[in-house]
Amino acid sequence: MPTKLQEYFPMIRSREEIMGLIQDTPAMFDTFRSWQPEQQKEFLDFCSGVRGVKLLYDSFFKAIMNPERDPARLNDLLSLLMERNVSVVAVLPHEGGRVTPDTLVVMDIIVRLEDSSLTTVEVQKYGYAFPGQRAACYSADMLLRQYKKLRDSFSQEKKQMNYRAVKPVYTIVLYESSPSEFHKYPDTYLHHFRQTSDTGLELELLEEYFFIPLDIMNEILQNRGIKSRLDAWLAFLALDGPEWIEAVLAAYPEFRCLYEEVYEMCRNLERVMEMYSKELQELDRNTVQYMIDEMQETINRQDAQLAQLRKLLEEQNLQIQKLRTQTSQVE
Helix, strand or coil: CCCHHHHHCCCCCCHHHHHHHHHCCHHHHHHHHHCCHHHHHHHHHHHHCCCCCCCCCHHHHHHHHCCCCCHHHHHHHHHHHHCCCCCEEEECCCCCCEEECCEECCCCEEEEECCCCEEEEEEEEEHHHCCHHHHHHHHHHHHHHHHHHHHHHHHHCCCCCCHHHCCCEEEEEEEEECCHHHHHCCCCCCEEEECCCCCCCCCCCCEEEEEEEHHHHHHHHHHHCCCCHHHHHHHHHHCCCHHHHHHHHHHCHHHHHHHHHHHHHHCCHHHHHHHHHHHHHHHHHHHHHHHHHHHHHHHHHHHHHHHHHHHHHHHHHHHHHHHHHHHHHHC
16 A cells, blocks of 8 residues: 555655565665664655655755755755845865864865855754854854965965955754753744844854754644745755645645655665665764763762762861860860
8 A cells, every 4th residue: 555655756665665675685685684673664664655754864964955966955945044045156075174172173064155155054963962162163163264265365465364354154053852952942943143242333243153943843833834935944854754744745845856856865775775874873873972971971960969078078077176176175
């Protein structure tokens, strides 16, 4: 029996056909058997149209939103987020500039816009891994990248560095599971930060941030449905339930070509299995790091508690010593 999504996208294979192809290819079958049962189910579900594809996975996101192949998609999404028309003119390589000696910054997608400003788009599964401090470091890296190139350019032309030539930088972070701070604002799924003065003085300080908590967005859309093109984009990227895919197509039929591309990609099982395996490895690495971070926080709390106990014992010892002194004086 066809799945609901097969009715929309007839190129989707059945679960039985997919399993047959996997079993007939030893390398793919070995990979498939190396996954946990729930991972096998997830893979078969999105390839057979039981659910949509999780486009927040890094490999899938880059494949569909690659601005070198189709810049119109990222242009549209960025324009909606930034509330102005923007156009990507170049995708920049990951230079891995060091902001501090022990911090290597590597960004998901970094692009130059038509006004020469730089924008990075980050997709984060776990909010704990991308706090505000990390966003600030990414922003600083983009500023530093610009500064170095401009400095070298002015130096070659034997001109004095003109800091007004440095363009704004924008850091856009999409959280699949957002940090706790965002849940204090359950009715908002887009937060825009920029530097302002408490006096009203305006200076171009260049750094802006856009944070999108997709888990909160999911709750909002559950209550009110898709009301805008930005809603549709975020639902396309973050929500894999067939009912949401139907809702996106009903509101904005032009998204059909994007979904069709996703399911055409799923027909290349070897490539998709490789992409999925890469994501599972990254998830394992992040889970291990999360456990390490949690253990370190526990250790830090215990250290703080021990320090308080030591201080209390010292104070009690002083009181005891004081009482002994007073008692000996009375005797």
